[in-house]
């Protein structure tokens with residue numbers, strides 16, 4: 479497979495690869511034509527190198543997956559790690575999550591994954607956390623009614639903050655654990671790159687699944 483290296487301003491080269499969408503706004507309202515089917519769409523916001531989403535795309539051929547990442551260097555590393563025949567139901571999207579309302583219509587998405595999101599530990603940066611109420615509001619718009627948010631983190635502060643924000647916006651928590659790897663929920667868990675690192679260090683992993691409020 480074509481091996482990429484980072485060149486400044488080289489976004490067009492990313493697109494040449496065929497597995498990266500660099501103008502996702504052009505797909506708004508008709509993502510099904512990209513995948514050539516009407517299967518549900520699940521997204522990961524802040525996917526890093528995409529190891530998690532490629533694994534679950536291979537396991538679930540009847541779901542379409544989009545891995546959102548704003549750092550093009552990280553996407554390039556992910557592209558260079560893809561299997562020889564990457565799943566046809568998966569693409570990277572080079573975009574900031576802030577722009578998702580330009581990228582999806584109302585009710586276009588069934589599930590959002592947030593895995594090991596940047597914790598932004600300083601209180602003055604709480605609006606940058608991907609579970610801040612402003613982001614939850616964006617997610618409510620693009621998700622179908624009762625759409626799902628699956629969240630994993632090693633960071634206890636971010637986890638408690640996220641639960642507070644869910645409550646504030648009226649989301650319903652369907653499952654929760656503060657030690658995923660020693661819980662009943664570990665069955666079927668696909669590890670992300672960060673998760674592997676944290677588990678090796680013996681850190682506990684928090685997880686919740688929440689359902690979006692009625693609009």
Ligand SMILES: C[S@@+](CC[C@H](N)C(=O)[O-])C[C@H]1O[C@@H](n2cnc3c(N)ncnc32)[C@H](O)[C@@H]1O
Nearest residue numbers: 524525526547548549574575593594670671672
């Ligand atoms: C700590 S890494 C976790 C990567 C991966 N989810 C994992 O668990 O291995 C967080 C990633 O989210 C990306 N990210 C953070 N904020 C973002 C935003 N607003 N839009 C898009 N990507 C974002 C970062 O560039 C980084 O690659």
